[in-house]
Amino acid sequence: MLQNKGEVTAAITSVGGIGGHMTSSDNSNCQIQAAKGVINTGRIIGKNSVGGVVGEYAYSAPMTSTDGFILNKGAVEGNGDNVGGVIGRMGSNSDGSKYGNMGDVTNTGKYTGGVIGSWDSNKTSLENAFNTGNVVVTGEDAADVGGIAGRFTGVNIKNCYHTTEYPLIGNGEAEKDEITGKISNCYCMEKNTLPWDGEITKTTKAFTDGEVAYLLDGSGDSRRAELFWGQKIGTDQTPVLGGMTVYQDGSIYSNADGHHYGAPQYTWSESNMSCTARRICEGCENEESETVTASYTEEKAGCETNGKKEYKVEFKNPSFEVQTKTIMTDSLGHDVTDAVWSKDEKAHWKDCKNGCGKKLEQAEHTFQTIIDRQATESTEGSSHEECSVCGYQKAAVVIPVTGKEETTNEQPSNTNTLTVGQVVVNKADGSFYTIKKNAGKVHEVEYKAPKNKKQTKIAVPDSIKINGATYKVTSIAKSAFKNNKKLKTVTIGKNVSKIGKNVFSGCKKLKTITIKSTKLKAKTLSKSTFKGITKATTVKVPKKKLSAYKKLFKSRGLSSKVKVKAY
Ligand SMILES: [Zn+2]
Ligand SMILES: [Zn+2]
Ligand SMILES: [Zn+2]
Numbered sequence: 001m002l003q004n005k006g007e008v009t010a011a012i013t014s015v016g017g018i019g020g021h022m023t024s025s026d027n028s029n030c031q032i033q034a035a036k037g038v039i040n041t042g043r044i045i046g047k048n049s050v051g052g053v054v055g056e057y058a059y060s061a062p063m064t065s066t067d068g069f070i071l072n073k074g075a076v077e078g079n080g081d082n083v084g085g086v087i088g089r090m091g092s093n094s095d096g097s098k099y100g101n102m103g104d105v106t107n108t109g110k111y112t113g114g115v116i117g118s119w120d121s122n123k124t125s126l127e128n129a130f131n132t133g134n135v136v137v138t139g140e141d142a143a144d145v146g147g148i149a150g151r152f153t154g155v156n157i158k159n160c161y162h163t164t165e166y167p168l169i170g171n172g173e174a175e176k177d178e179i180t181g182k183i184s185n186c187y188c189m190e191k192n193t194l195p196w197d198g199e200i201t202k203t204t205k206a207f208t209d210g211e212v213a214y215l216l217d218g219s220g221d222s223r224r225a226e227l228f229w230g231q232k233i234g235t236d237q238t239p240v241l242g243g244m245t246v247y248q249d250g251s252i253y254s255n256a257d258g259h260h261y262g263a264p265q266y267t268w269s270e271s272n273m274s275c276t277a278r279r280i281c282e283g284c285e286n287e288e289s290e291t292v293t294a295s296y297t298e299e300k301a302g303c304e305t306n307g308k309k310e311y312k313v314e315f316k317n318p319s320f321e322v323q324t325k326t327i328m329t330d331s332l333g334h335d336v337t338d339a340v341w342s343k344d345e346k347a348h349w350k351d352c353k354n355g356c357g358k359k360l361e362q363a364e365h366t367f368q369t370i371i372d373r374q375a376t377e378s379t380e381g382s383s384h385e386e387c388s389v390c391g392y393q394k395a396a397v398v399i400p401v402t403g404k405e406e407t408t409n410e411q412p413s414n415t416n417t418l419t420v421g422q423v424v425v426n427k428a429d430g431s432f433y434t435i436k437k438n439a440g441k442v443h444e445v446e447y448k449a450p451k452n453k454k455q456t457k458i459a460v461p462d463s464i465k466i467n468g469a470t471y472k473v474t475s476i477a478k479s480a481f482k483n484n485k486k487l488k489t490v491t492i493g494k495n496v497s498k499i500g501k502n503v504f505s506g507c508k509k510l511k512t513i514t515i516k517s518t519k520l521k522a523k524t525l526s527k528s529t530f531k532g533i534t535k536a537t538t539v540k541v542p543k544k545k546l547s548a549y550k551k552l553f554k555s556r557g558l559s560s561k562v563k564v565k566a567y
Pocket of ligand 2: 303333334335352353354355356357358
């Protein structure tokens with residue numbers, strides 16, 4: 001690298017940081033060709049032909065640096081004609097390239113330029129040059145001021161920029177046509193209100209965001225393969241010779257090659273069976289899109305649980321993310337429309353048609369006694385209990401023949417064929433009885449159950465008549481009145497000597513139990529015979545048994561709160 005850092009002051013013609021007046025006739029060795037660049041940072045003060053690097057360059061070979069640039073950063077101050085940031089006067093027959101000035105240039109005379117004071121070489125061209133220094137002229141003799149060159153009589157200027165308020169070249173009216181070629185692909189800022197043909201005005205933003213740096217090497221088909229310009233966007237305020245490469249993506253310029261995509265948008269199809277991912281480049285509007293068929297998992301809705309379907313798509317493009325969508329469905333609710341009753345021996349219910357296994361409207365049967373065939377004097381009848389809701393039927397029971405009314409003291413018919421254990425219906429009260437003894441003259445039955453559970457009053461008779469024979473009612477079966485919720489009064493006949501367990505339980509309205517029997521003993525009562533009897537019930541007993549029964553009943557579990565009285 002060839003560099004000057006010192007101040008050069010001479011009130012004469014041809015003053016420069018590296019060379020004063022360089023011509024082949026004066027000095028055959030005086031050509032500047034340096035590797036890694038030529039740079040002046042010192043302050044340069046002179047009169048005519050003053051330049052930061054060279055005052056006057058008239059050598060036939062170009063001033064170049066094979067792998068660098070010819071730059072000036074120092075202040076250049078002239079007091080005459082031909083004053084430029086890099087070269088005061090260019091008289092060489094060589095082209096110029098890769099010149100840059102960042103120092104302030106001041107002058108009082110003619111031909112003042114940011115890079116070159118006066119380019120008088122009429123067969124040559126200038127390219128790849130820039131000026132970011134201030135150009136300031138004072139005094140009434142000052143004229144012909146240019147952002148790049150004060151005067152240009154060469155051929156072409158291309159791929160240059162400057163940031164001054166002056167036109168690219170300062171050629172006045174008289175010198176307007178001295179440029180024999182044209183200006184092309186050169187850039188200035190908006191403060192330059194009189195740009196030349198081919199000088200393109202750009203906003204400050206275009207200079208800072210890399211656009212100008214990119215355009216300086218050409219765009220489209222005319223873009224150069226070898227790039228001269230670059231810019232570290234965000235750091236460099238203007239294009240830099242040899243700066244960091246700038247890439248174009250539509251309207252976006254950056255130091256990284258490639259598109260500038262916005263966030264992907266995902267669109268599900270109406271059926272949710274596919275999803276399209278799409279993203280658009282914010283620079284060039286290039287679109288990437290991909291449509292993928294969804295996979296899904298499903299939890300079916302139950303009668304009481306919501307259903308769920310989860311769709312999922314995975315894209316091949318790694319810039320698109322896995323998408324899921326969940327659709328909830330309402331629970332179905334149970335369905336018993338037109339369902340027939342299901343039943344077992346205790347209860348009936350409806351099965352949900354959706355197959356959930358739930359038993360709906362389940363309830364115990366409500367039995368009614370149906371007489372299928374009335375008994376006559378000589379033929380047995382039959383009846384069965386049937387649920388009034390679901391139609392469930394219990395096994396049929398026999399209704400004994402009615403026999404003849406007993407009008408005399410005749411002995412009962414010996415044609416009585418009832419067997420012990422057989423259940424019969426007593427025609428007189430409709431209640432059920434079980435034959436307990438039926439031999440010779442001994443006929444005994446047990447009270448099994450009333451006709452139905454809707455009666456308010458039940459009397460267990462002393463005896464009943466079957467087939468003309470008289471059967472003593474000697475016992476009451478377990479659970480005989482159980483759950484007769486309407487039952488208020490019960491009378492127990494005088495032949496009853498035994499009462500089973502739980503006979504009264506669930507009889508919530510029971511008020512009075514009248515016991516005519518005097519035969520009850522501890523042995524013939526269960527410990528739970530009186531279970532369920534509360535103080536709302538009064539037990540009436542024969543007068544002569546009052547104290548004995550009080551003691552007996554208490555020992556058999558009757559609450560002491562229940563009143564036991566004589567009738
Ligand atoms: Zn793009
Ligand atoms: Zn269901
Ligand atoms: Zn039923």
